Amino acid sequence: MHNTSSTSSIPKHMKGVLLTGHGGPEMLQYKEDIPVPSPKAYEVLIRVKAAGVNNTDINTRTAWYSKSDGSDTDASWSGSALTFPFIQGADVCGEIVALGSEVTNKRIGERVLIEPCLQHVNGEKLETPWYFGSECNGGFAEYTVVDARHAVCINSELSDLELATFPCSYSTAENMLTRTQLAANERVLITGASGGVGSAAIQLAKARGAYVIAVTSPAKKEQLLALGADEVIHRDADLTATLGANSVDVVIDLVAGPTWPKLLDVLKCHGRYAVSGAIAGPIVELDVRTLYLKDLSFYGCTILEPEVFQKLINCIEQKKIAPILAQSFPLNEIGQAQQAFLEKNHVGKIVLSCTE
Numbered sequence: 001m002h003n004t005s006s007t008s009s010i011p012k013h014m015k016g017v018l019l020t021g022h023g024g025p026e027m028l029q030y031k032e033d034i035p036v037p038s039p040k041a042y043e044v045l046i047r048v049k050a051a052g053v054n055n056t057d058i059n060t061r062t063a064w065y066s067k068s069d070g071s072d073t074d075a076s077w078s079g080s081a082l083t084f085p086f087i088q089g090a091d092v093c094g095e096i097v098a099l100g101s102e103v104t105n106k107r108i109g110e111r112v113l114i115e116p117c118l119q120h121v122n123g124e125k126l127e128t129p130w131y132f133g134s135e136c137n138g139g140f141a142e143y144t145v146v147d148a149r150h151a152v153c154i155n156s157e158l159s160d161l162e163l164a165t166f167p168c169s170y171s172t173a174e175n176m177l178t179r180t181q182l183a184a185n186e187r188v189l190i191t192g193a194s195g196g197v198g199s200a201a202i203q204l205a206k207a208r209g210a211y212v213i214a215v216t217s218p219a220k221k222e223q224l225l226a227l228g229a230d231e232v233i234h235r236d237a238d239l240t241a242t243l244g245a246n247s248v249d250v251v252i253d254l255v256a257g258p259t260w261p262k263l264l265d266v267l268k269c270h271g272r273y274a275v276s277g278a279i280a281g282p283i284v285e286l287d288v289r290t291l292y293l294k295d296l297s298f299y300g301c302t303i304l305e306p307e308v309f310q311k312l313i314n315c316i317e318q319k320k321i322a323p324i325l326a327q328s329f330p331l332n333e334i335g336q337a338q339q340a341f342l343e344k345n346h347v348g349k350i351v352l353s354c355t356e
Contacts, residue, residue, distance in 0.1 A: 009097070010036060010045070010097060010098060010143075011036055012035065012036055013032070013033045013034060013035060013036060014032075014034050014035075014036045014141055014142035014143050015030070015031070015032045015034070015141065015142050015331065015332075016030075016031060016034045016087050016140055016141025016142060016331070017029065017030050017031075017087065017088070017089075017140040017141065017331065017332075017334050018031055018034070018085040018086070018087060019060070019061055019084065019085060019086055019087070019088050020084055020085045021084050021085075022061065022062065022063040023061070023062070024061075024062075025334075025335040025338060025339070027061055028061070028334055028335060028338075029085070030331070030332045030334070034087075034141060036142075036143045037137065037143060037144065037145045038098075038145070039098055039099060039100040039103075039145045040100050040122040040145070041100040041101045041102040041103075041122060041123065042100050042102050042103065042120075042122045042123030042147055042148055043099075043100045043103070043122055043145045043146060043147055043148060044096045044098070044099055044100065044103055044107060044112075044145065044146065044148045044151050045096070045097055045098035045099070045143060045144075045145050046092065046094040046095065046096055046097065046112060046114070046139075046143065046144050046145070046146065046151060047094050047095045047097045047142065047143055047355070048089075048092055048093075048094040048139045048141060048142055048143060048144055048354040048355070049093050049094050049095065049160035049164075049353075049354060049355050050092075050093045050094075050159075050160040050161045050163070050164035050328075050351050050352065050353055050354055050355075051089040051090075051091055051092050051093075051138070051139035051140055051164055051331075051351065051352050051354055052089075052090075052091025052164045052165055052167070052168065052169075052196070052349050052350070052351045052352070053091075053334075053337050053338055053341045053349070053350045053351065053352065054090055054091060054168050054169075054196070055195075055277065055279070056090060056131065056133075056134065056168070057088045057089065057090070057133065057338070058338055058341070058342065060082070060088065060134055061088075082134075086136075086137050087133065087137040087138050087139075087140050087141050087144070088133040088134070088138050088140050089132075089133045089138035089139035089140035089141070089144075089352075090114075090116040090131060090132045090133040090134070090138055090139065090167070090168050091116065091139070091164050091165070091166075091167045091168045091169075091349070091351070092113065092114040092132070092138070092139035092144065092164065092167065093111075093112070093113055093160045093161075093163040093164040093167075094111075094112060094114075094139070094144070094160075094354075095109065095110065095111055095112070096108060096109065096110045096112060096151060097109075097143075099148075100122075100148070102123065103148045107148065107151075107153075110151070110153045111153065111154055111155070111156075112151040112152055112153055112154060113151075113152055113154050113163060113166060113167050113313065114132055114139065114144075114146055114150055114151055114152075114167060115132075115150040115151075115152055115167065115171070115304070115309040116131060116132045116133075116167050116168050116171065117129050117130075117131060117132075117171070117302070117303055117304040118130040118131070118132055118135075118136070118146070118147065118150055119150075119303075120147045120149055120150065121136070121147055122147060123147065129303050132146065132150070139354065140331065140334065140352065140354070141331075141354065142354055142355065152309060152310065152313055153313075154313055154316065154317065155317055156316055156317055158316070158323060160353075160355075161325055161328050161351045161353060162323035162325050163316070163323070164349075164351045165196070165323040165324060165325055165348060165349035165351060166200075166312065166316060166323065167309075167312075168196070168197075169195075169196035169197045169199075169200045169349060170200040170204065170312050170315075170321065171304055171308055171309050171312050172197045172200070172276050172301065173197050173198075173200035173201035173204050173252070174200075174204050174308050174311060174312050174315075175276075175301050175304050175305055175308045176201065176252050176274040176276060176299070176301045177201065177204055177205060177208065177250075177252070177274075178305050178307070178308055178311075179274055179299040179301055179305065180250045180252075180272040180273075180274045180297075180299060181272070182205060182208055182210055182249075182250050182272075183208065183209075183210070184208060184209030184210065185209060185210070185211065186210050186211070186249040186250060187210070187211045187213065187247065187248040187249050187250070188201075188205050188210045188211070188212055188213065188248065188249065188250040188251070188252060189213045189215065189239075189243070189248045189250070189251045189252070189263070189266060190202060190205070190212065190213070190214050190215065190229075190251075190252045190254075191215045191235075191251070191252070191253045191254055191255040191263070192215070192216070192253075192254035192255045192277065192279060193214035193215055193216045193220075193224055193229065193232075194214075194216040194217070194220040194223070194224060194344075194346075194347045195254060195279075195344075196324075196348065196349045197254055197276065197277065198214070198216070198252075198254055199224070199227055199324050199347055199348050200321075200324075201252050202214055202224060202227045202228055202229050203227060203228060203321045203322070204315070204321060205252075206227075206228035207315065207320050207321065210250075211230050212228060212229045212230050212231075213229070213230065213231045213232075213233060213243065213248065214229035214231070214232045214233070215232075215233050215234075215235050215237075215239075215255075216232060216233075216234075216235055217234070217235055218234055220232075220347055223347045224347070227324070227347075235255075238262070239259070239262040239263065239265070239266050240262055240265045240266060243266050244266070245265050245266060246265075246266070246267070246268045246269065246294075247266050247268065248266050248267060248268065248271065249267075249268055249271055249272070250271065250272045250273075250274070251263045251264075251266070251267060251271070251272075251273045251274070252274055253273065253274065253275040253276075253277070254275070254276060254277035254278075254279060255277065255278070255279055255280045256275065256277070256278035256279075256280055256281060256282060256284050257278070257279075257280025257281040257284070258280070258281065258284075258285075259280075260284035260285065260286075261284070261285055261286070261287065261290070264286075264287075264290045264291070264294070264296065265290070267294065267296055268294075269294045269295055270294075270295050270296070270297075271294065271296050271297075272296070272297045272299065273296060273297070273298050273299065274298075274299040274300075274301050275298075275299070275300060275301065276300075276301040276302060323348075323349075324347060324348025324349060325348060325349060325351060326346035326347060326348040326349055326350055327340060327346060327350045327351075328350070328351045328352070328353055329350070329351075329352055329353070330352070330353055330356075331352050331353065331354050333352075334352060337350050337352055
C-alpha cells in the first residue's frame with residue numbers, strides 16, 4: 001500500500017455507523033473504534049468528507065428488497081445475501097489519502113466522488129454489479145475503500161456537502177435519461193419530482209432542452225418551477241384528464257403504485273418508460289395490450305451505462321446543474337437524518353457530514 005507522506009496521519013480506528021441487522025433505526029450503531037480499512041492492490045483509501053442519505057439505505061435496513069420472507073438471502077440491492085454488520089452510505093465525496101500497490105501515486109490528494117454502481121472490485125470485473133454501501137462497506141464512516149476506477153476526480157468550487165448530493169440521485173437520473181434517449185423539445189413526465197432523483201431529473205432534462213412536467217405535492221410546486229419544471233401537477237391529479245392521453249414522449253418514474261396505468265395512458269405511441277423506484281408500491285397492474293398496441297419501450301434502470309458517471313462529473317464541473325442541499329446532519333445523528341428523509345418535507349438531498 002502507498003500511504004500519504006505521513007503514515008501516521010491515517011489512524012488505526014475511525015468513527016462510523018454500523019448496520020447490525022434488519023429493522024428500525026435502532027439497528028444503526030454509531031461507533032468510534034471501527035478499524036480503518038486498508039486498500040487492496042487496485043483500491044484507494046478515501047477520507048470521507050460527506051455522504052448523502054438515500055432510499056437504498058433505508059430499503060436495505062428494512063429488507064424492502066427481499067421478495068421472499070424478509071430474510072437476508074435476497075435482501076440487498078442486487079438480490080444477494082447481506083453480511084452484518086456493515087457500513088452503508090453510497091453518496092460519497094472525499095479525498096484519496098492512500099493507495100493500493102497497483103494505483104499510481106499521482107492520485108494521492110485527489111478530491112473524488114464515488115461512482116455508486118460498482119462494476120469492478122479490486123481490479124476484477126463483477127458479473128453482477130454491487131451497490132456501494134450494500135454489497136460492500138460504504139461511506140457512513142470517516143474512511144472507506146473502493147476500486148480506484150470508481151473514485152472519480154472532480155474539480156469544483158462546491159462544498160463537500162454540496163458535492164455529496166450528486167452521485168446517486170444524479171447518476172440515476174442521468175442514466176434514465178440516457179437509456180430513454182430523451183431529446184430536445186420532447187415532453188417528459190417525472191414522478192416523485194421533489195425527491196433526490198426527481199429533482200435531479202428536472203435539471204438534467206432541462207439541460208437537454210426537454211419540456212418538463214413534474215408530479216409532486218402542491219407545497220413543493222414553486223420550488224420545482226424554480227428548478228426549471230415547465231409544469232407542476234398535483235400527485236393526486238388524474239394524469240389522463242390533466243394532460244390528455246398520448247401526450248408525453250418519456251416517463252421517468254420513481255413512484256409506481258396503484259395509479260401506474262395512467263403513466264402508460266399519457267405516453268405517446270413509441271413512448272419510453274423508465275423506472276428506478278417504487279415509493280408508492282412495487283406491485284402494479286399492467287394491461288399488456290397497452291404495451292404492445294402503443295409500441296412502448298420499458299427500461300428498468302439500476303446499472304449505470306458506462307459513460308453516465310463521467311458525463312455527470314462534466315456537468316457539475318461545467319456548472320450545468322446545481323446542488324440541492326436540503327439539510328445536513330453530523331454522522332452520529334444518522335437516525336434523525338433518515339427520519340427527516342422519510343418525512344418527505346424536503347426538496348433535494350439530506351447529507352451527513354463525516355468529518356468534524
